[in-house]
Amino acid sequence: xxxxxxxxxxxxQRRSVNAPLLLLVGSVALYIGVALATGxxxxxxxxxxVGLLQRMVGLGIVAVGQxxxxxxxxxxxxxxxxxxxxAVLASFIMQGRPDMMLPAxxAVLAVSAVVGVxxxxxxxxxxxxxxxxxLGVGLVLQGLLSASFTNFAGSxxxxxxxxxxxxxxxxxxxxxxxxxxxxxxxxxxxxTKFGAHLYAVGGNAEGARLAGIxxxxxxxxxxxxxxxxxxxxxxxxxSRLRSGAPWVGRDGVYDLESIAVVVIGxxxxxxxxxxxxxxxxxxxxxxVLDASFNMLGVSAYSKLVLRGAIVIAAVAAYTFxxxxxxx
Amino acid sequence: xxxxxxxxxEMAHITKTFPAVRALxxxxxxxxxxxxxxxxxxxxxxxxxxxxxxxxAYHPDGGKILLDGRPVAFSHPLAARNAGVSIIHxxxxxxxxxxxxxxxxxxxxxTRYGMLDRGRMRADSQRLLIRLGASxxxxxxxxxxxxxxxxxxxxxxxxAIDARILVMDEPTAALERTEAARxxxxxxxxxxxxxxxxxxxxxxxxxxxxxxxxxxxxxGRTVMTAPIAEASTAKLVRAMVGRDLADFxxxxxxxxxxxxxxxxxxxxxxxxxxxxxxxxRGEIVGVAGLEGSGKSELGRAIAxxxxxxxxxxxxxxxxxxxxxxxxxxxxxxxxxxxDRKREGLLMQQSLRDxxxxxxxAFAPSLGPxxxxxMTVGATDDRLRRLxxxxxxxxxxxxxxxxxxxxxxxxxxxLARDPEVLVFAEPTRGVDVAAKAAxxxxxxDLADRGRAILMISSDLPEIVGVSDRxxxxxxxxxxxxxxxxxxxxxxMAIAVAHDEPxxxxxx
Numbered sequence: 001x002x003x004x005x006x007x008x009x010x011x012x013q014r015r016s017v018n019a020p021l022l023l024l025v026g027s028v029a030l031y032i033g034v035a036l037a038t039g040x041x042x043x044x045x046x047x048x049x050v051g052l053l054q055r056m057v058g059l060g061i062v063a064v065g066q067x068x069x070x071x072x073x074x075x076x077x078x079x080x081x082x083x084x085x086x087a088v089l090a091s092f093i094m095q096g097r098p099d100m101m102l103p104a105x106x107a108v109l110a111v112s113a114v115v116g117v118x119x120x121x122x123x124x125x126x127x128x129x130x131x132x133x134x135l136g137v138g139l140v141l142q143g144l145l146s147a148s149f150t151n152f153a154g155s156x157x158x159x160x161x162x163x164x165x166x167x168x169x170x171x172x173x174x175x176x177x178x179x180x181x182x183x184x185x186x187x188x189x190x191x192t193k194f195g196a197h198l199y200a201v202g203g204n205a206e207g208a209r210l211a212g213i214x215x216x217x218x219x220x221x222x223x224x225x226x227x228x229x230x231x232x233x234x235x236x237x238x239s240r241l242r243s244g245a246p247w248v249g250r251d252g253v254y255d256l257e258s259i260a261v262v263v264i265g266x267x268x269x270x271x272x273x274x275x276x277x278x279x280x281x282x283x284x285x286x287x288v289l290d291a292s293f294n295m296l297g298v299s300a301y302s303k304l305v306l307r308g309a310i311v312i313a314a315v316a317a318y319t320f321x322x323x324x325x326x327x
Numbered sequence: 328x329x330x331x332x333x334x335x336x337e338m339a340h341i342t343k344t345f346p347a348v349r350a351l352x353x354x355x356x357x358x359x360x361x362x363x364x365x366x367x368x369x370x371x372x373x374x375x376x377x378x379x380x381x382x383x384a385y386h387p388d389g390g391k392i393l394l395d396g397r398p399v400a401f402s403h404p405l406a407a408r409n410a411g412v413s414i415i416h417x418x419x420x421x422x423x424x425x426x427x428x429x430x431x432x433x434x435x436x437x438t439r440y441g442m443l444d445r446g447r448m449r450a451d452s453q454r455l456l457i458r459l460g461a462s463x464x465x466x467x468x469x470x471x472x473x474x475x476x477x478x479x480x481x482x483x484x485x486x487a488i489d490a491r492i493l494v495m496d497e498p499t500a501a502l503e504r505t506e507a508a509r510x511x512x513x514x515x516x517x518x519x520x521x522x523x524x525x526x527x528x529x530x531x532x533x534x535x536x537x538x539x540x541x542x543x544x545x546x547g548r549t550v551m552t553a554p555i556a557e558a559s560t561a562k563l564v565r566a567m568v569g570r571d572l573a574d575f576x577x578x579x580x581x582x583x584x585x586x587x588x589x590x591x592x593x594x595x596x597x598x599x600x601x602x603x604x605x606x607x608r609g610e611i612v613g614v615a616g617l618e619g620s621g622k623s624e625l626g627r628a629i630a631x632x633x634x635x636x637x638x639x640x641x642x643x644x645x646x647x648x649x650x651x652x653x654x655x656x657x658x659x660x661x662x663x664x665x666d667r668k669r670e671g672l673l674m675q676q677s678l679r680d681x682x683x684x685x686x687x688a689f690a691p692s693l694g695p696x697x698x699x700x701m702t703v704g705a706t707d708d709r710l711r712r713l714x715x716x717x718x719x720x721x722x723x724x725x726x727x728x729x730x731x732x733x734x735x736x737x738x739x740x741l742a743r744d745p746e747v748l749v750f751a752e753p754t755r756g757v758d759v760a761a762k763a764a765x766x767x768x769x770x771d772l773a774d775r776g777r778a779i780l781m782i783s784s785d786l787p788e789i790v791g792v793s794d795r796x797x798x799x800x801x802x803x804x805x806x807x808x809x810x811x812x813x814x815x816x817x818m819a820i821a822v823a824h825d826e827p828x829x830x831x832x833x
Contacts, residue, residue, distance in 0.1 A: 191445075
């Protein structure tokens, strides 16, 4: 069988372009270009850049979670509602009292985890389509929340606001937190069994099952991580807004935007391929677009148009690039 | 029959009933350690049910399974895997975007301090691949490998769990001849190392070449278990279908062929160069060639899927190169893709919907709902005429056997009745009886004045069915042989080199 020596076919060079890197370079270039062109060079100083990174935090945290769901071949449409629930729950429990910070955070994380288990179990055990399952769970969450609260509920103590406003030297805690979270997520995906199994379930669920992987547990795990990240985003928003209101998640369009940045970052919507750093690059691109439009003084509505166009262009570009692979 | 040596596996009196059908009826099946045991039978004979029971995917209603003399009961595929039973399914279950090492150790990843031990995965994969005589890089993405290399990765995956019983389900179905030969070598070597191999295949020459013993299932029962020396191909076919091989291939053309229905001159595109070809009414032209020779690309080009960019075509007397599948169909060309699942069937839709697809594609958008493509009468007639066997024509296409699926696709084209029909790998994954039926359909079409182009990697099929054989190599037609030419002659043309200098050094 030594004649079996075969060299790899030439098409193995197809991934010569690294999508996250390309996005990163492109976003940075766009930001610098717009700042220089509009003569707002202070945007390139430390405060400007910190401001830019701070724009990433809210969407960034939930998008890291969404990456897990999508990599597993699933999707989570309930994150926006989960964010509202988390923000309201946190500020309602705290009522401005520092000693209630820990119980509030614990309660938010526990509720998030339960929502993740419910999502994951609906999808993997009851075989409900992920779009429908998470849409339904999201509606239920929103309904319960809106029935109980109509406005800002309670408040968070100043100590808790440090999450959003505090800083270590020039670097805000929130930005550091986002990158630590991304690093941990990337490590989980790259270096653990759970990560390997997540890619397997997203890439070929039946193949993974036949290899002896408990695919249902993997799917549930991915959704728990996704919901926990949404819960964290809710805590961050409560800290930044100093209170939680039942519309903060929906207003941020965190459900669709988190899916958009994951896909822009090169993760296959079908699952099985992609990663966290691409997602962060996608979040950076959105933050740069926001900042650039502000510098250019363009209306918020044209911003939406451009975001939509970019999502479509990115997916089209990825599909085009991988066509010979699929065919 | 005397069985010598220790039994690695014994499945005794296995019974399995599904709601509508008794799939296995008191089947007994035993393998010696290190033997290659071929398992044959038509689709629906019960092979896959038996294998799924062995693999822990199904539970038997009755009977017992003994591994090395110890009774076992698998509740989950994982349990079978842990007991050393590994099954390589026909549709490979590899992850294209993950590396070779990640695939080999899927589900059994080694860890160190809770983290994946990638170094060990890589080194162990390398060791397994070298043992298999393959030079595949553990860090390569599986999606970049050829099908043959992916098969080797599947086998390495089995060795990684120390499989003592390896089930291979039609492993050579998608392989070229030389690749298949290498795989067979590998199978022999593994059995020499003491691995018991259960080899499921429709290919008689392969079974004759590597099996030590063979078991034939028919209608859920064991009809024969014998050493291979006592099981000639004729005897095996008879056991499987209950009739003789002589009836297997269709008779030659009833009358001499007519005028060309398809003529290609200088056809070329990115994958093809200088293709000159004609197919006459009333003849079946077989197209042979290795993988990458351009034979499937030829079918795509003719059908306007990946059209010719240069050259001329004449279809039923009219000149013009179809640029899209729709143009090709309008010009009078039909093509049955080699990949029924991906390019042929609407898996979740009924047989009727599948059979009416082409007609519906060309039906007027605002036609009355009582018009033919929307009703069942004529569609059902065609399905019946082709002897499509299903519980009901409302059954979903995915529930049918390969042979019946192929017949449904043929019936779809019959409704349009094109001048030229291109059959790509018409009997891939189709059982023996259905094969004979499909050959007969092709011959009947030719006798009715249609021109048939049959693209196939199955040489006995090329030899047995074609009136004329063209052999492709490196994107062009390298030679032509009369019907009935030997497989060796075909291979000689298929593997030759175009540069004489290179050929001389061989």
